[in-house]
Each structure stands twice: as structure tokens, then as C-alpha cells.
Amino acid sequence: MSELSVNHLLGIKYLKEEDIQLIFETADQFKEVINRPIKKVPSLRDITIANLFFENSTRTKLSFELAEKRLSADVINFSASQSSVKKGETLIDTVNNILSMKVDMVVMRHPNPGAGVFLSKNVSASIVNAGDGAHEHPTQALLDSYSIREKLGDVAGKNVVIVGDILHSRVALSNIFALKLQGANVKVCGPKTLLPKYIESLGVEVETNLRKALEWCDVANMLRVQNERMDISYFPSTREYAQQYGVTKALLDSLDKEIVIMHPGPINRGVEITSDVADSKQSIILNQVENGVAVRMAVIYLLASKIKQ
Ligand code: CP
Numbered sequence: 001m002s003e004l005s006v007n008h009l010l011g012i013k014y015l016k017e018e019d020i021q022l023i024f025e026t027a028d029q030f031k032e033v034i035n036r037p038i039k040k041v042p043s044l045r046d047i048t049i050a051n052l053f054f055e056n057s058t059r060t061k062l063s064f065e066l067a068e069k070r071l072s073a074d075v076i077n078f079s080a081s082q083s084s085v086k087k088g089e090t091l092i093d094t095v096n097n098i099l100s101m102k103v104d105m106v107v108m109r110h111p112n113p114g115a116g117v118f119l120s121k122n123v124s125a126s127i128v129n130a131g132d133g134a135h136e137h138p139t140q141a142l143l144d145s146y147s148i149r150e151k152l153g154d155v156a157g158k159n160v161v162i163v164g165d166i167l168h169s170r171v172a173l174s175n176i177f178a179l180k181l182q183g184a185n186v187k188v189c190g191p192k193t194l195l196p197k198y199i200e201s202l203g204v205e206v207e208t209n210l211r212k213a214l215e216w217c218d219v220a221n222m223l224r225v226q227n228e229r230m231d232i233s234y235f236p237s238t239r240e241y242a243q244q245y246g247v248t249k250a251l252l253d254s255l256d257k258e259i260v261i262m263h264p265g266p267i268n269r270g271v272e273i274t275s276d277v278a279d280s281k282q283s284i285i286l287n288q289v290e291n292g293v294a295v296r297m298a299v300i301y302l303l304a305s306k307i308k309q
Helices: 016-036 057-070 092-101 115-122 138-151 170-181 210-216 238-245 249-253 285-308
Strands: 048-053 074-079 105-110 125-131 159-164 183-188 219-222 259-263
Touching: 016 057, 016 138, 016 170, 016 210, 016 285, 048 057, 048 092, 057 074, 057 105, 057 125, 057 138, 074 092, 092 105, 105 115, 105 285, 115 125, 125 138, 125 285, 138 170, 138 219, 138 259, 138 285, 159 170, 159 210, 170 183, 183 210, 210 238, 210 249, 259 285
Parallel strands: 048 074, 048 105, 105 125, 159 183, 159 219, 219 259
Antiparallel strands: none
């Protein structure tokens, strides 16, 4: 396979396994590039990309911008809080105004699930979903799988547990789709109130006991409790949550094997993981961030190749 089967990256659920392998093989080449003294290639000198962030971001926003600049694309950045969205302009009007400045690709983070799909049907640019509400975060799932492949050699056959607030997490859903597509075994673990009722229909198992989940897995992907998406209380207190679902060094050391710890960030230290776990040699959290640039370069490069045709 030499090109993606899609013209937009809206979610992992629209990808084939071959798309993921093509993205990873392309990311391998870009990872080599970004470790050279000159970290830039001229591949996208004729492409202009707009980064539209309607929700806060640190890692994803900076990672996309760096990926685009490493590919020599022209880049414009838009932040909703400083824009005419505040004056009542619609999403389509905003994007069409930006596109009339000859923009080829839009990377968008938006609080509404399906915002990227909606945009792809209404404007003439390639759309990359950088996180849409509690729906999907496809580049996060790609960089997570890429990091597992780098650390353990392969994703197929590995036991991966996703721990925490599954209900409000776009990272969980995209990871489940990506991991299942590549042949990993997936469990989710958390308080029952934070596990969606439909979750087993996605082919994952539920384990509410954290110790049992950790004893089973090769990789634990620890998620943050998304307080900003909660309008009611889902567990008695943060302290009780940390006691039942937080990973400590003592818990890791009591297992009879060394598991890999991942986290998409931002971390709430002392809640889902303690600092000594986040900073331990079992943690690949900063490798995930590093790999995010190479994976996003691959996604943008492959989608731009389709625009140029
Ligand atoms: N992982 C992630 O999406 O982080 P940001 O919200 O900082 O982009």
C-alpha cells in the first residue's frame, strides 16, 4: 500500500490496518529525519495548513505545528478565544474564510463530537481531527501504538489495559479502535460509573480491579479524570479514586513482571499515577510526545500527497 485509503483523518474507525502500517513506516523515516542535525525536509513547500484550536491544548497543538514546519509547510494558527467566533461567526463561515486565503489542510480540535466529520462534508480541504469532544483523538492513538511497537517490537498479541475515565475519553475510544485493528488484546479498567455501557460491544473486556488488570497486561495506558466534561460526581472523592485506580511505585514493584506505563498527558500527578511512576524507567510518556511529531509528520505528508494528485 503506497497511499492512505482516506482523504481526511477524522477517526481511527475510518482507517484500515494497512493505513496504520503505512503511517508507521512513513513515521519511521521522519523519526530518522528529526534526529538529524538539520531536522527539516522540503516535502510540503507548496502546502498551507491552518491549525484551528477551539479547545485548550499543549502537546497536540505544538506537535502538529512542529510536524508541519519540519515538512516545510506554511502554517497559520487560529485560537477560538481570540477570534471572531466570539462575535457569533459559524464554524463553516470561519473555516471558509480561512480557506479563501488558499489553505490546503485544516487541523482542528473542537469540543463537539463529530465536528471534523461535519467540516469534511462542508468545506473543500483535507481535515485532520486533533480531538473532537469525547469522541476520537486519532493521532494520539497512532502515536500511542507507534510507541508500543517501538518499545515492544509489535502491537499484535500484546495485552493493553486502558485505565481511568473511559466514559469521557476520546483517547480511549481511538486507542481501542487502533489496538483492536492491529490485533492487540484490550481491557478497560476503572470505576463502573466511568465505563460506558456499550464498551464490551467494541471487543474489549472490563476489569474493575486495578491489580488484576496490571497483572494481566504488558502495557497500562493511564488516563486522566476529565473533570471538565463532568456535570455530576462519578466517584466519592479524588483521594478515594487515587487509592483504587491510581498506580504507585509500590504497586508496580509488587507485580511479578515489568509493565510499560503510558499516559497521553496532561498528567494529574498523585491521582492516576504518582510522580515516581511517571518519571520511572517503566514510563514511556516522553517517548510518546517525541513520537507524536514523527507520526503527525507522516499523517500530514500522506494526506498532502493525496491533495497534490
Ligand atoms: N494528549 C493531548 O491531547 O494533550 P493536549 O490536550 O495537551 O493536546
